[in-house]
Amino acid sequence: MxxxxxxxxxxxxxxxxxxxxxxxxxxxxxAHGQPAQTPQIALPAPHTDSTFSLEKALATRRSKRQWKPVPLTLAQLGQLCWAAQGITDPASGKRTCPSPMGVYALELYALNADGVFHYLPKEHALERLATEDRRVALGDACRGQQQVKTCATAFVITADMPKAEEKLGMANKQMLCLESGHCAQNILLQAVALGLGAVPIGAGRDAEIREVLQLPDRLTALYVVATGNPQ
Ligand SMILES: Cc1cc2nc3c(=O)[nH]c(=O)nc-3n(C[C@H](O)[C@H](O)[C@H](O)COP(=O)(O)O)c2cc1C
Missing domain, CATH: 1.20.5 (Single alpha-helices involved in coiled-coils or other helix-helix interfaces)
Structure with a gap:
């Protein structure tokens, strides 16, 4: 017994x-505050050098809106995430993208055929927050723009307003909009250097994007960048 x-x-x-x-x-x-669907997805180490010059990226960048039906590789996805928000000085935590008073209040999301992902700069990894394809819903939240619905990966740049307010001492949306412009430009130029295409989308509606991504209240959606293999 x-x-x-x-x-x-x-x-x-x-x-x-x-x-x-x-x-x-x-x-x-x-880290996003929701249960992640899978363990973190480690991204390949980013390249910090290439034979594609910055001048060539600047001279050849054009907004692309027509895509081949080809997904980004994990290396391409990782490189674009790194360009947007990667940590370039682990000791200080400073990133590729400048930030007012080093507040680093931006958070990056990526939507593709495999679901919704949240970039974790410290780990250079993705956490998967949803397994279904929400690109069409995101396109609808951007006034129905087809280039968002059909792109390989759409990046959504969001900002943690309360975090910024705490450090900057004011709710300064303008500062974070400026920072998100730097972040978007990094994605645009990195896309060119990778032989990809991209287009910035400023027509997204915050409330609708927040619903598509199921963002926590602290985050505001500022800017979308659609990327893919251009036709
Ligand atoms: C803040 C901002 C918002 C934009 N929003 C959109 C958009 O919603 N949809 C779109 O297709 N292009 C958008 N664009 C891209 C512009 O249409 C494009 O940059 C402009 O026509 C110049 O062409 P280029 O990027 O090829 O040099 C946006 C650009 C900026 C800077």
């Missing part, structure tokens, strides 16, 4: 531990 009880206790402890491990593995609590 005693042995049976002891075995039952061991069994229940075993089940509890296994369940916790499974939960930690499958539903990792995300």
């Amino acid at each position: 005693r042995r049976t009880i002891r075995n039952l206790i061991y069994l229940s402890i075993g089940i509890t531990v296994a369940f916790e491990l499974l939960q930690a593995f499958i539903f990792t609590k995300s």
Whole structure:
């Protein structure tokens, strides 16, 4: 009898531990504040050099709106995330993109056929927040723009207003809009250097984009950049 009880206790402890491990593995609590759908996806280490000059990227950049039906590779996706918000000085946490008083209140999302992803600069990784394709819904939130619906990956640049307010001492949306412009330009130029195309989309409606991405209240959607293999 005693042995049976002891075995039952061991069994229940075993089940509890296994369940916790499974939960930690499958539903990792995300930095975004929602349960992530999968463990973090490590991105390939970004290139910090290339034979494609900055001048050539500036001279040849053009907004692209027609796409081949080809997804971005993980390396391309990772490189674009890094260009947008990658950490370039791990000691200080400073990034590719300048930021007012180093507040770093921007958060980057990527939407593609595989779902919705949130970029984690420190880890240079993605957390997957949804498994369904929400590009059409995002396009609808951008006044129905087809180039968003059909692109390979749409980036959404969002800002954590309360975080910025705490550090800057004021709710300064203009500062964060300026920062998001830097971030978007980094994506645009990096896309050119990778042989990809991109177009900035300023026509997105914050409330609708927030709904599509299920953003937490602290985040405001500022800017969208559609990317892909141009036709
Ligand atoms: C703030 C901003 C918002 C924009 N919004 C859109 C947009 O909603 N849809 C779009 O197709 N292009 C958009 N564009 C791209 C412009 O139409 C494009 O940059 C302009 O026509 C110049 O062409 P180029 O980018 O090829 O040099 C936007 C550009 C900026 C700077």
